[in-house]
Amino acid sequence: MQRDDMVTAMTDIMANFTNYLGKHLPDDIMAKLGQLRSAEEKPLAKVVYDSMFENLAQADALDRPCCQDTGVIQFFIKAGADFPLLSDVREILDEAVRRATRAAPLRHNAVEIFEEKNTGNNTGERIPWIDWEIVPNDSGIHLDVYMAGGGCSLPGQGKTLMPAAGYEGVVQFVFDVMTSYGVNACPPLLVGIGIGGSIEVAANLSKKALFRPIGSRHPDPRGAEMERLIEDGLNEIGIGPQGVSGTDSVMGVHIEKAARHPSTISVAVSVGCWAHRRGAIRINADMSYEILSHKGVTL
Amino acid sequence: MNKILKTPIQSEDVENLKIGDIVFLDGYLVTCRDMAHRRLIDMGMELPVELEGLAILHAGPIVAKDGDGWKIVSIGPTTSMRMEVHEKEFIRQTGVKLVVGKGGMGPETVAGCAAHKAVHAVFPGGCAVLAASRVEKIERVEWLDLGMPEALWVTKVKNFGPLIISIDTHGNNLFDRNKAIYNERKGPIVEKICEQVKFIK
Numbered sequence: 001m002q003r004d005d006m007v008t009a010m011t012d013i014m015a016n017f018t019n020y021l022g023k024h025l026p027d028d029i030m031a032k033l034g035q036l037r038s039a040e041e042k043p044l045a046k047v048v049y050d051s052m053f054e055n056l057a058q059a060d061a062l063d064r065p066c067c068q069d070t071g072v073i074q075f076f077i078k079a080g081a082d083f084p085l086l087s088d089v090r091e092i093l094d095e096a097v098r099r100a101t102r103a104a105p106l107r108h109n110a111v112e113i114f115e116e117k118n119t120g121n122n123t124g125e126r127i128p129w130i131d132w133e134i135v136p137n138d139s140g141i142h143l144d145v146y147m148a149g150g151g152c153s154l155p156g157q158g159k160t161l162m163p164a165a166g167y168e169g170v171v172q173f174v175f176d177v178m179t180s181y182g183v184n185a186c187p188p189l190l191v192g193i194g195i196g197g198s199i200e201v202a203a204n205l206s207k208k209a210l211f212r213p214i215g216s217r218h219p220d221p222r223g224a225e226m227e228r229l230i231e232d233g234l235n236e237i238g239i240g241p242q243g244v245s246g247t248d249s250v251m252g253v254h255i256e257k258a259a260r261h262p263s264t265i266s267v268a269v270s271v272g273c274w275a276h277r278r279g280a281i282r283i284n285a286d287m288s289y290e291i292l293s294h295k296g297v298t299l
Numbered sequence: 300m301n302k303i304l305k306t307p308i309q310s311e312d313v314e315n316l317k318i319g320d321i322v323f324l325d326g327y328l329v330t331c332r333d334m335a336h337r338r339l340i341d342m343g344m345e346l347p348v349e350l351e352g353l354a355i356l357h358a359g360p361i362v363a364k365d366g367d368g369w370k371i372v373s374i375g376p377t378t379s380m381r382m383e384v385h386e387k388e389f390i391r392q393t394g395v396k397l398v399v400g401k402g403g404m405g406p407e408t409v410a411g412c413a414a415h416k417a418v419h420a421v422f423p424g425g426c427a428v429l430a431a432s433r434v435e436k437i438e439r440v441e442w443l444d445l446g447m448p449e450a451l452w453v454t455k456v457k458n459f460g461p462l463i464i465s466i467d468t469h470g471n472n473l474f475d476r477n478k479a480i481y482n483e484r485k486g487p488i489v490e491k492i493c494e495q496v497k498f499i500k
Contacts, residue, residue, distance in 0.1 A: 020432050044319060047461055048423045059373075068361050068373035068427035105372060107361045108447050118446035151401060151424060168493035179481040179483060183474060184378050184402025186424040197440035226496055229399045233488040237481050242423055244463060245477050277427035 001287060007088050014096035014143070016299035017291070018073065019104045020155040021279035022147055024066040025056065026215040026293035029190075029276045032251045036241075037189055040248035045246030052241065052274065067275040069149030073097050073122060074129040076146065076211060080138030084285055089141075090130065097121075097128045101247040109150075129213040131204070139285040147277040152189065155181035158199045158268030160204070170195060170267045171230065177269045178234055178250075186273035190214065191234070191253045194268045197260030202268035209254035210272045211280070218255050227253045241274065250274070301460070307352030310397035311415035316464050318473040322420065323460035324354055324397065327453065331355040332377055332447040335442065336385035339392065347441035347453055350393035356422075357400030358430075359448025362437065369437045371454065375427030376401035379419065387411030389496075403465055403474020412466050420462035433459040477493055 001009070025033075036050040059066035075093055079086060082264055100106060101122045110124035111117065122128070135142075157177050161169040174193055194205030217224035233251040240246020251274065259264070270276070280292040291297050304312055306326025316322065329348050338344040360374035379400030382389070386404060389395070390411040398408070398417060412418055414481040422430060434454045440450040465473040 044321075044463065047321065047463075051423040051426045051429055051461060055423075055429040058428040058432060062428060064428050064431070065361060065373045066428060067425040068359065069377065070361070105361055105363060107359065107373075111446075120446070120450075149425075154378060154381075164497060167496040167498045171492050171496060172489055175485050179478065179485050183481070184380055186401065217405045222425060222498060229492045229495060233492050236488055237484045239477075239481060242421060242463075243474060243477060244421070245480070273425060 001017040005086075006085060006287055007092060009294060010085060010283060011092045011095050011099070013281070013283060013287070013289055013299060014093060015099035015103065015132040017143055017279055017281055018096055018100035020297065020299060021057050021145060021294070022070050022100070022104050022106055022275050023063060024294060025066070025276060026278060027295055028293075029241070029251065032214045033188075033274060034138035036248050036251070040241075040247050042240060042246045044244045048241040048244060063166065064106065067108060067149060067277070068107055070104070070109065071149050072109050072127055072129065074131070074146045074148070076144040076208060078133045078135050078142040080135050080140050082137070082139040082285070083141045084139070093128055093130060094123050097123055099270055108168045109124050140282055142280070142282045147281045148212070149186070149273060149275070152185045152273035155185050156203075156268070156270050157181070158203050158266065160199050160264050160266040163265055165265065167226070170265065172267055173267050174230060175233070178239070179237065182271060183239055185271055186275065187239050187243055187253045188241055188274050190247060190251045190276055191230070192270040192272070193230070193253065193255045194257070194270075195260070196258035196266050197264050199266050199268065200256040201258050202266040203270070204268040205256035205258060209256040210270060210276070211278060212254045214252045215257070216254075223255050225256065227255050303458070304354075304378055304397060306354060308354070309352070313396055313416060314468050316418055317467050317469070318405050318464050318471045318476070320464045321461045322401075323456055323458050324462060325459070326451035326455070327353045328356050328399070328456045328459060329353060329454070330358045330360060330374070330450070330452040331422035332357050332359055332438070332449060333381055334393045334445045335380050335451055338442070340385045340388050343489065346393065348397045348453055349459060352396055354399060355395050357398070360452055361389075362447060362452065369452075370441060371431045371434045371437060374430050374434060376422045376424055378402050379404050383407055388490065389416050399462060403472065403478070409466050409470055409472050410469055413470050417467050418464055418468060419466035421465050422462055430459070433457060
Protein backbone atom coordinates (compact mmCIF):
# COMPACT_ATOMS: atom_id res chain seq x y z
CA MET A 1 0.00 0.00 0.00
CA GLN A 2 1.26 3.48 -0.90
CA ARG A 3 1.72 5.93 1.95
CA ASP A 4 -1.17 8.14 0.79
CA ASP A 5 -3.47 5.14 0.67
CA MET A 6 -2.42 4.17 4.17
CA VAL A 7 -3.21 7.68 5.46
CA THR A 8 -6.63 7.48 3.80
CA ALA A 9 -7.26 4.05 5.26
CA MET A 10 -6.36 5.06 8.81
CA THR A 11 -8.37 8.28 8.55
CA ASP A 12 -11.42 6.26 7.45
CA ILE A 13 -10.98 3.80 10.30
CA MET A 14 -10.61 6.50 12.95
CA ALA A 15 -13.45 8.69 11.64
CA ASN A 16 -15.80 5.71 11.63
CA PHE A 17 -14.63 4.45 15.00
CA THR A 18 -14.99 7.89 16.64
CA ASN A 19 -18.50 8.16 15.19
CA TYR A 20 -19.38 4.65 16.40
CA LEU A 21 -18.18 5.00 19.96
CA GLY A 22 -20.31 8.11 20.57
CA LYS A 23 -23.36 5.91 20.01
CA HIS A 24 -22.45 2.60 21.64
CA LEU A 25 -20.94 1.96 25.06
CA PRO A 26 -18.11 -0.59 25.29
CA ASP A 27 -18.82 -4.20 26.30
CA ASP A 28 -17.42 -4.01 29.82
CA ILE A 29 -19.46 -0.89 30.68
CA MET A 30 -22.67 -2.44 29.30
CA ALA A 31 -22.10 -5.58 31.36
CA LYS A 32 -21.38 -3.60 34.53
CA LEU A 33 -24.42 -1.32 34.10
CA GLY A 34 -26.62 -4.40 33.62
CA GLN A 35 -25.24 -5.87 36.82
CA LEU A 36 -25.80 -2.63 38.78
CA ARG A 37 -29.31 -2.32 37.39
CA SER A 38 -30.34 -5.80 38.50
CA ALA A 39 -28.83 -5.28 41.96
CA GLU A 40 -30.67 -1.98 42.45
CA GLU A 41 -33.37 -2.01 45.12
CA LYS A 42 -34.52 1.62 45.45
CA PRO A 43 -37.59 2.61 43.36
CA LEU A 44 -36.33 6.07 42.30
CA ALA A 45 -32.96 4.60 41.28
CA LYS A 46 -34.73 1.89 39.27
CA VAL A 47 -36.63 4.55 37.31
CA VAL A 48 -33.29 6.16 36.44
CA TYR A 49 -31.75 2.84 35.33
CA ASP A 50 -34.82 2.15 33.17
CA SER A 51 -34.36 5.54 31.47
CA MET A 52 -30.67 4.83 30.91
CA PHE A 53 -31.32 1.51 29.17
CA GLU A 54 -34.23 2.87 27.15
CA ASN A 55 -31.91 5.65 26.03
CA LEU A 56 -29.16 3.25 24.95
CA ALA A 57 -31.67 1.16 22.98
CA GLN A 58 -32.98 4.26 21.19
CA ALA A 59 -29.47 5.56 20.46
CA ASP A 60 -28.69 2.24 18.85
CA ALA A 61 -31.97 2.06 16.91
CA LEU A 62 -31.81 5.66 15.68
CA ASP A 63 -28.01 5.71 15.16
CA ARG A 64 -27.52 8.81 17.33
CA PRO A 65 -24.98 9.86 19.98
CA CYS A 66 -26.30 8.35 23.22
CA CYS A 67 -25.39 11.52 25.18
CA GLN A 68 -25.57 15.00 23.69
CA ASP A 69 -22.25 15.95 25.27
CA THR A 70 -19.78 14.20 23.03
CA GLY A 71 -16.87 15.86 24.78
CA VAL A 72 -13.59 17.30 23.66
CA ILE A 73 -12.23 14.20 22.00
CA GLN A 74 -9.04 12.69 23.38
CA PHE A 75 -6.70 10.05 22.00
CA PHE A 76 -4.38 8.20 24.35
CA ILE A 77 -1.95 6.43 22.10
CA LYS A 78 0.57 3.65 22.51
CA ALA A 79 2.42 3.91 19.23
CA GLY A 80 4.92 1.35 18.06
CA ALA A 81 8.27 2.99 17.36
CA ASP A 82 8.16 1.32 13.93
CA PHE A 83 4.58 2.33 13.07
CA PRO A 84 4.87 3.66 9.51
CA LEU A 85 2.52 6.69 9.91
CA LEU A 86 3.95 8.30 13.06
CA SER A 87 4.46 11.60 11.25
CA ASP A 88 0.86 11.63 10.03
CA VAL A 89 -1.00 10.76 13.21
CA ARG A 90 -1.88 14.35 14.19
CA GLU A 91 -3.24 15.16 10.75
CA ILE A 92 -5.12 11.85 10.53
CA LEU A 93 -6.81 12.29 13.90
CA ASP A 94 -7.73 15.95 13.26
CA GLU A 95 -9.39 14.96 10.01
CA ALA A 96 -11.06 11.91 11.61
CA VAL A 97 -12.58 14.16 14.27
CA ARG A 98 -13.82 16.71 11.71
CA ARG A 99 -15.44 13.94 9.69
CA ALA A 100 -17.00 12.20 12.71
CA THR A 101 -18.35 15.57 13.87
CA ARG A 102 -20.22 16.01 10.59
CA ALA A 103 -21.25 12.39 10.13
CA ALA A 104 -22.45 11.42 13.62
CA PRO A 105 -23.19 14.37 14.19
CA LEU A 106 -21.20 15.26 17.31
CA ARG A 107 -21.78 18.42 19.31
CA HIS A 108 -19.29 21.25 18.76
CA ASN A 109 -17.26 21.45 21.95
CA ALA A 110 -13.87 22.98 21.20
CA VAL A 111 -13.75 26.57 22.50
CA GLU A 112 -10.50 28.47 21.88
CA ILE A 113 -8.94 30.05 24.97
CA PHE A 114 -8.96 33.90 25.06
CA GLU A 115 -10.84 34.14 21.77
CA GLU A 116 -13.69 32.29 23.49
CA LYS A 117 -15.07 31.12 20.17
CA ASN A 118 -16.36 27.63 19.46
CA THR A 119 -14.43 26.37 16.45
CA GLY A 120 -17.47 24.44 15.25
CA ASN A 121 -15.62 21.28 14.23
CA ASN A 122 -14.17 19.87 17.47
CA THR A 123 -10.60 20.70 16.52
CA GLY A 124 -8.64 23.55 18.00
CA GLU A 125 -5.29 24.33 19.54
CA ARG A 126 -3.88 20.96 20.70
CA ILE A 127 -7.37 19.48 20.25
CA PRO A 128 -8.19 16.66 19.74
CA TRP A 129 -5.84 15.99 22.63
CA ILE A 130 -3.19 13.40 21.89
CA ASP A 131 -1.23 11.66 24.63
CA TRP A 132 1.77 9.72 23.31
CA GLU A 133 3.52 6.66 24.59
CA ILE A 134 6.10 5.07 22.33
CA VAL A 135 6.39 1.29 22.40
CA PRO A 136 9.76 -0.10 21.29
CA ASN A 137 9.96 -2.83 18.64
CA ASP A 138 6.31 -2.62 17.59
CA SER A 139 4.99 -1.67 14.16
CA GLY A 140 1.34 -1.18 15.16
CA ILE A 141 -0.54 1.49 17.09
CA HIS A 142 -3.03 1.20 19.95
CA LEU A 143 -5.48 4.06 20.44
CA ASP A 144 -7.80 4.63 23.39
CA VAL A 145 -10.37 7.15 22.19
CA TYR A 146 -12.38 8.98 24.81
CA MET A 147 -15.38 11.31 24.80
CA ALA A 148 -15.75 12.76 28.28
CA GLY A 149 -18.61 15.20 28.72
CA GLY A 150 -18.18 18.39 30.70
CA GLY A 151 -20.22 16.99 33.57
CA CYS A 152 -17.80 14.23 34.40
CA SER A 153 -14.77 16.47 33.76
CA LEU A 154 -15.91 18.95 36.42
CA PRO A 155 -15.00 16.76 39.42
CA GLY A 156 -11.44 16.32 38.12
CA GLN A 157 -9.12 17.42 40.88
CA GLY A 158 -5.65 16.87 42.24
CA LYS A 159 -3.67 17.66 45.33
CA THR A 160 -0.06 17.24 46.39
CA LEU A 161 0.11 15.93 49.94
CA MET A 162 2.96 15.79 52.36
CA PRO A 163 4.10 12.25 53.07
CA ALA A 164 2.78 12.54 56.64
CA ALA A 165 -0.72 12.51 55.16
CA GLY A 166 0.09 9.08 53.74
CA TYR A 167 -2.17 6.91 51.66
CA GLU A 168 -4.80 7.79 54.25
CA GLY A 169 -4.76 11.32 52.79
CA VAL A 170 -5.23 9.83 49.34
CA VAL A 171 -8.31 7.90 50.48
CA GLN A 172 -9.80 10.94 52.22
CA PHE A 173 -9.25 13.07 49.11
CA VAL A 174 -10.97 10.56 46.84
CA PHE A 175 -14.00 10.27 49.12
CA ASP A 176 -14.30 14.05 49.49
CA VAL A 177 -14.33 14.52 45.72
CA MET A 178 -16.87 11.73 45.27
CA THR A 179 -19.38 12.90 47.87
CA SER A 180 -19.25 16.52 46.66
CA TYR A 181 -18.64 16.94 42.93
CA GLY A 182 -19.09 13.26 42.11
CA VAL A 183 -22.79 13.31 42.98
CA ASN A 184 -23.62 15.63 40.05
CA ALA A 185 -21.36 13.99 37.47
CA CYS A 186 -23.76 11.30 36.17
CA PRO A 187 -23.08 8.42 38.51
CA PRO A 188 -22.55 5.48 38.65
CA LEU A 189 -19.04 6.71 37.86
CA LEU A 190 -15.86 4.94 36.93
CA VAL A 191 -13.23 6.39 39.27
CA GLY A 192 -9.64 6.86 38.11
CA ILE A 193 -7.01 7.60 40.75
CA GLY A 194 -3.44 8.62 39.89
CA ILE A 195 -0.73 8.54 42.52
CA GLY A 196 2.76 9.94 41.93
CA GLY A 197 5.21 12.61 42.98
CA SER A 198 3.83 15.69 41.23
CA ILE A 199 0.45 16.92 40.19
CA GLU A 200 0.62 16.55 36.40
CA VAL A 201 1.87 12.98 36.71
CA ALA A 202 -0.98 12.07 39.05
CA ALA A 203 -3.52 13.84 36.83
CA ASN A 204 -2.38 12.09 33.66
CA LEU A 205 -2.39 8.68 35.36
CA SER A 206 -5.84 9.26 36.85
CA LYS A 207 -7.21 9.65 33.32
CA LYS A 208 -5.31 6.61 32.02
CA ALA A 209 -6.83 4.58 34.86
CA LEU A 210 -10.21 5.07 33.16
CA PHE A 211 -9.06 3.12 30.11
CA ARG A 212 -8.44 -0.12 32.00
CA PRO A 213 -11.31 -2.55 31.41
CA ILE A 214 -13.76 -2.92 34.28
CA GLY A 215 -12.97 -6.02 36.26
CA SER A 216 -9.21 -5.66 35.84
CA ARG A 217 -7.20 -5.06 39.00
CA HIS A 218 -3.93 -3.29 39.69
CA PRO A 219 -1.01 -5.73 39.26
CA ASP A 220 0.42 -4.87 42.70
CA PRO A 221 -1.63 -6.74 45.33
CA ARG A 222 -1.63 -3.66 47.59
CA GLY A 223 -2.91 -1.55 44.70
CA ALA A 224 -5.57 -4.15 43.93
CA GLU A 225 -6.62 -4.24 47.58
CA MET A 226 -6.79 -0.46 47.78
CA GLU A 227 -8.99 -0.40 44.66
CA ARG A 228 -11.32 -2.95 46.24
CA LEU A 229 -11.46 -1.11 49.58
CA ILE A 230 -12.29 2.24 47.97
CA GLU A 231 -14.82 0.66 45.60
CA ASP A 232 -16.62 -1.18 48.40
CA GLY A 233 -16.49 1.90 50.63
CA LEU A 234 -17.95 4.16 47.93
CA ASN A 235 -20.68 1.62 47.20
CA GLU A 236 -21.55 1.51 50.89
CA ILE A 237 -22.29 5.25 50.73
CA GLY A 238 -25.04 4.46 48.21
CA ILE A 239 -24.92 7.47 45.86
CA GLY A 240 -27.01 5.61 43.28
CA PRO A 241 -27.56 6.53 39.63
CA GLN A 242 -27.66 10.33 39.11
CA GLY A 243 -26.98 10.78 42.82
CA VAL A 244 -30.61 10.11 43.75
CA SER A 245 -29.24 7.48 46.19
CA GLY A 246 -29.32 3.77 45.54
CA THR A 247 -27.83 0.40 46.31
CA ASP A 248 -24.38 1.17 44.79
CA SER A 249 -22.31 4.20 43.81
CA VAL A 250 -19.66 3.35 41.23
CA MET A 251 -18.88 1.18 38.20
CA GLY A 252 -15.35 0.65 39.45
CA VAL A 253 -12.21 2.14 40.96
CA HIS A 254 -8.86 1.98 39.16
CA ILE A 255 -5.49 3.18 40.44
CA GLU A 256 -2.42 3.94 38.31
CA LYS A 257 0.90 4.90 39.87
CA ALA A 258 4.36 6.31 39.26
CA ALA A 259 7.25 6.35 41.74
CA ARG A 260 7.15 9.51 43.86
CA HIS A 261 9.62 11.97 45.36
CA PRO A 262 10.38 11.22 49.04
CA SER A 263 8.91 14.59 50.04
CA THR A 264 5.62 14.45 48.13
CA ILE A 265 2.66 12.26 47.42
CA SER A 266 0.39 13.61 44.71
CA VAL A 267 -3.09 12.29 44.12
CA ALA A 268 -5.54 13.12 41.36
CA VAL A 269 -9.02 11.93 40.53
CA SER A 270 -10.66 11.72 37.11
CA VAL A 271 -14.10 10.22 36.76
CA GLY A 272 -15.97 8.78 33.83
CA CYS A 273 -19.76 9.13 33.71
CA TRP A 274 -22.01 6.07 33.30
CA ALA A 275 -22.17 6.84 29.56
CA HIS A 276 -18.46 6.02 29.41
CA ARG A 277 -17.77 6.45 25.73
CA ARG A 278 -14.34 5.01 25.31
CA GLY A 279 -13.07 2.81 22.59
CA ALA A 280 -9.88 0.83 22.16
CA ILE A 281 -8.55 -0.10 18.76
CA ARG A 282 -5.32 -1.55 17.43
CA ILE A 283 -4.20 -0.75 13.92
CA ASN A 284 -1.40 -2.73 12.34
CA ALA A 285 1.24 -1.56 9.88
CA ASP A 286 -0.78 -3.07 7.00
CA MET A 287 -3.86 -1.02 8.14
CA SER A 288 -5.73 -4.08 9.32
CA TYR A 289 -7.39 -3.36 12.64
CA GLU A 290 -8.98 -4.93 15.67
CA ILE A 291 -11.55 -3.25 17.93
CA LEU A 292 -10.85 -4.33 21.48
CA SER A 293 -13.58 -2.47 23.36
CA HIS A 294 -16.62 -3.44 21.27
CA LYS A 295 -16.23 -7.11 20.28
CA GLY A 296 -17.42 -8.24 16.89
CA VAL A 297 -17.87 -4.73 15.50
CA THR A 298 -16.66 -3.88 12.00
CA LEU A 299 -16.58 -0.31 10.77
CA MET B 300 -50.81 7.55 36.16
CA ASN B 301 -48.06 10.06 35.39
CA LYS B 302 -48.41 13.57 36.75
CA ILE B 303 -48.19 16.03 33.84
CA LEU B 304 -47.25 19.68 34.06
CA LYS B 305 -48.53 21.81 31.16
CA THR B 306 -47.20 25.22 30.14
CA PRO B 307 -48.10 27.89 31.02
CA ILE B 308 -47.44 26.52 34.50
CA GLN B 309 -49.20 28.27 37.39
CA SER B 310 -47.86 28.61 40.93
CA GLU B 311 -50.61 26.25 42.15
CA ASP B 312 -49.36 23.55 39.77
CA VAL B 313 -45.97 23.35 41.45
CA GLU B 314 -46.82 24.23 45.06
CA ASN B 315 -48.04 20.75 45.92
CA LEU B 316 -44.96 19.02 44.46
CA LYS B 317 -42.37 17.67 46.87
CA ILE B 318 -38.82 16.45 46.43
CA GLY B 319 -38.59 12.93 45.00
CA ASP B 320 -41.87 13.28 43.07
CA ILE B 321 -41.81 12.34 39.40
CA VAL B 322 -43.55 14.53 36.80
CA PHE B 323 -43.64 14.86 33.02
CA LEU B 324 -43.87 18.06 30.96
CA ASP B 325 -46.12 19.04 28.04
CA GLY B 326 -45.55 22.38 26.34
CA TYR B 327 -42.64 24.77 25.93
CA LEU B 328 -39.15 23.92 27.10
CA VAL B 329 -36.34 26.37 26.29
CA THR B 330 -32.64 25.51 26.60
CA CYS B 331 -30.82 28.01 28.81
CA ARG B 332 -27.37 27.30 30.14
CA ASP B 333 -24.24 29.21 31.15
CA MET B 334 -24.19 31.99 28.57
CA ALA B 335 -27.95 32.69 28.59
CA HIS B 336 -27.75 33.16 32.36
CA ARG B 337 -24.62 35.26 32.11
CA ARG B 338 -26.02 37.51 29.40
CA LEU B 339 -29.28 38.17 31.26
CA ILE B 340 -27.94 38.59 34.79
CA ASP B 341 -24.34 39.82 34.49
CA MET B 342 -24.58 41.71 31.21
CA GLY B 343 -28.17 42.93 31.48
CA MET B 344 -29.11 41.82 27.98
CA GLU B 345 -32.77 41.22 27.31
CA LEU B 346 -33.66 37.56 26.89
CA PRO B 347 -35.08 37.02 23.37
CA VAL B 348 -37.67 34.53 24.70
CA GLU B 349 -40.53 35.29 27.13
CA LEU B 350 -40.24 32.60 29.82
CA GLU B 351 -43.13 33.49 32.16
CA GLY B 352 -44.81 30.21 33.17
CA LEU B 353 -42.54 28.11 30.94
CA ALA B 354 -39.79 25.58 31.62
CA ILE B 355 -36.08 25.86 30.93
CA LEU B 356 -33.64 23.05 30.38
CA HIS B 357 -29.98 23.32 31.33
CA ALA B 358 -28.75 21.69 28.15
CA GLY B 359 -26.73 22.11 25.00
CA PRO B 360 -28.26 19.88 22.35
CA ILE B 361 -26.99 18.38 19.13
CA VAL B 362 -29.21 19.72 16.37
CA ALA B 363 -29.26 19.17 12.64
CA LYS B 364 -30.58 21.36 9.81
CA ASP B 365 -33.92 20.13 8.54
CA GLY B 366 -35.01 22.04 5.46
CA ASP B 367 -35.56 25.63 6.61
CA GLY B 368 -35.75 24.56 10.24
CA TRP B 369 -33.92 22.39 12.72
CA LYS B 370 -34.38 19.01 14.27
CA ILE B 371 -33.12 17.65 17.57
CA VAL B 372 -30.64 14.78 17.39
CA SER B 373 -29.68 14.49 21.08
CA ILE B 374 -30.67 16.71 23.97
CA GLY B 375 -29.79 15.86 27.56
CA PRO B 376 -29.38 17.90 30.71
CA THR B 377 -26.09 19.46 31.75
CA THR B 378 -24.77 20.03 35.29
CA SER B 379 -27.23 22.45 36.90
CA MET B 380 -24.84 23.54 39.64
CA ARG B 381 -22.98 25.73 37.15
CA MET B 382 -26.05 27.98 36.98
CA GLU B 383 -26.39 28.25 40.78
CA VAL B 384 -24.79 31.72 40.95
CA HIS B 385 -27.42 33.13 38.59
CA GLU B 386 -30.54 31.01 39.02
CA LYS B 387 -32.31 32.87 41.83
CA GLU B 388 -32.18 36.16 39.95
CA PHE B 389 -33.00 34.37 36.68
CA ILE B 390 -36.19 32.93 38.20
CA ARG B 391 -37.14 36.33 39.61
CA GLN B 392 -36.63 38.20 36.35
CA THR B 393 -38.18 35.67 33.98
CA GLY B 394 -41.01 34.06 35.97
CA VAL B 395 -39.88 30.62 34.80
CA LYS B 396 -41.69 27.87 36.76
CA LEU B 397 -39.75 24.71 36.05
CA VAL B 398 -35.97 24.48 35.86
CA VAL B 399 -34.75 21.14 34.50
CA GLY B 400 -31.17 19.95 34.64
CA LYS B 401 -28.82 17.38 36.03
CA GLY B 402 -27.64 16.96 39.62
CA GLY B 403 -28.52 19.27 42.46
CA MET B 404 -28.45 23.03 42.93
CA GLY B 405 -27.67 25.11 46.01
CA PRO B 406 -29.22 27.42 48.60
CA GLU B 407 -29.64 30.39 46.24
CA THR B 408 -31.84 28.40 43.89
CA VAL B 409 -33.74 26.97 46.86
CA ALA B 410 -34.47 30.55 47.99
CA GLY B 411 -35.50 31.59 44.46
CA CYS B 412 -37.83 28.60 44.09
CA ALA B 413 -39.48 29.32 47.45
CA ALA B 414 -39.88 33.06 46.82
CA HIS B 415 -41.23 32.81 43.27
CA LYS B 416 -42.96 29.41 43.36
CA ALA B 417 -40.76 27.46 40.99
CA VAL B 418 -39.18 23.99 41.14
CA HIS B 419 -35.95 22.37 39.99
CA ALA B 420 -36.16 18.88 38.54
CA VAL B 421 -33.64 16.35 37.31
CA PHE B 422 -33.89 14.56 33.99
CA PRO B 423 -31.61 11.48 34.04
CA GLY B 424 -28.25 12.66 32.72
CA GLY B 425 -26.83 11.06 29.62
CA CYS B 426 -30.29 10.04 28.38
CA ALA B 427 -30.15 12.39 25.43
CA VAL B 428 -31.87 10.29 22.78
CA LEU B 429 -34.71 9.44 25.16
CA ALA B 430 -35.13 13.17 25.77
CA ALA B 431 -34.95 13.94 22.04
CA SER B 432 -37.76 11.43 21.42
CA ARG B 433 -40.04 13.58 23.61
CA VAL B 434 -39.34 16.77 21.63
CA GLU B 435 -42.07 17.34 19.05
CA LYS B 436 -40.34 20.22 17.28
CA ILE B 437 -37.90 23.08 17.53
CA GLU B 438 -39.99 26.23 17.09
CA ARG B 439 -37.09 28.61 16.77
CA VAL B 440 -33.57 29.39 17.92
CA GLU B 441 -32.21 32.58 19.46
CA TRP B 442 -28.67 33.74 20.22
CA LEU B 443 -27.20 31.27 17.76
CA ASP B 444 -24.08 33.47 17.77
CA LEU B 445 -23.20 31.64 21.01
CA GLY B 446 -22.77 28.36 19.12
CA MET B 447 -24.84 25.19 19.11
CA PRO B 448 -24.64 24.27 22.81
CA GLU B 449 -25.20 27.76 24.26
CA ALA B 450 -27.96 29.03 21.95
CA LEU B 451 -31.57 29.20 23.18
CA TRP B 452 -33.50 26.39 21.48
CA VAL B 453 -37.25 26.90 21.88
CA THR B 454 -38.78 23.43 21.82
CA LYS B 455 -42.27 22.00 22.10
CA VAL B 456 -42.25 18.80 24.15
CA LYS B 457 -44.72 16.03 24.95
CA ASN B 458 -44.47 13.72 27.97
CA PHE B 459 -40.94 15.01 28.64
CA GLY B 460 -39.54 13.05 31.57
CA PRO B 461 -39.11 11.41 33.99
CA LEU B 462 -38.44 14.64 35.87
CA ILE B 463 -37.46 14.05 39.49
CA ILE B 464 -38.24 17.06 41.68
CA SER B 465 -34.99 18.00 43.42
CA ILE B 466 -35.97 21.43 44.83
CA ASP B 467 -39.57 22.15 45.78
CA THR B 468 -41.31 25.42 46.68
CA HIS B 469 -41.06 24.72 50.41
CA GLY B 470 -37.30 25.02 50.81
CA ASN B 471 -36.48 21.32 50.44
CA ASN B 472 -33.46 20.14 48.47
CA LEU B 473 -33.20 16.44 47.55
CA PHE B 474 -29.47 16.54 46.77
CA ASP B 475 -28.60 18.49 49.91
CA ARG B 476 -30.47 15.96 51.96
CA ASN B 477 -28.72 13.10 50.16
CA LYS B 478 -25.29 14.72 50.47
CA ALA B 479 -25.76 15.09 54.22
CA ILE B 480 -26.48 11.35 54.39
CA TYR B 481 -23.45 10.52 52.21
CA ASN B 482 -21.17 12.67 54.35
CA GLU B 483 -22.46 11.08 57.52
CA ARG B 484 -21.74 7.60 56.14
CA LYS B 485 -18.34 8.66 54.76
CA GLY B 486 -16.47 9.28 58.05
CA PRO B 487 -16.51 5.77 59.52
CA ILE B 488 -15.94 4.16 56.08
CA VAL B 489 -12.84 6.29 55.40
CA GLU B 490 -11.55 5.58 58.89
CA LYS B 491 -11.88 1.84 58.38
CA ILE B 492 -10.08 1.95 55.00
CA CYS B 493 -7.28 4.14 56.38
CA GLU B 494 -6.44 1.40 58.88
CA GLN B 495 -5.62 -0.83 55.93
CA VAL B 496 -3.52 1.48 53.76
CA LYS B 497 -0.70 2.43 56.11
CA PHE B 498 1.95 1.66 53.49
CA ILE B 499 4.27 4.46 54.69
CA LYS B 500 5.90 3.02 57.79
